[in-house]
Amino acid sequence: KIDPTEIIPSSLEVAIRGHRKGISALAIDSKGYRMASGSNDYNVRLWDFQGMNKSMNSFRIFEPYEGQPINRLSFSPDGS
Secondary structure (H helix, E strand, O other): OOOHHHHOOOOOOOOOOOOOOOEEEEEEOOOOOEEEEEEOOOOEEEEEOOOOOOOOOOOEEEOOOOOOOOOOOOOOOOOO
């Protein structure tokens, strides 16, 4: 039998890891399901709270502007 607490985060706070430098921007979608983190390592990471398992990995990483730190992030208010 699988214990759900072993595969589903049960805390209201998490430590996100993966960026190589400090996080400089955060955004959470209007429903609270996804988060985007931007860093001085030039990458944006997307996190899905509903699909996240115990490893707490981001589901997508991309570099929007080569060699540029991320200063601001936002989700579209209407979800488009």
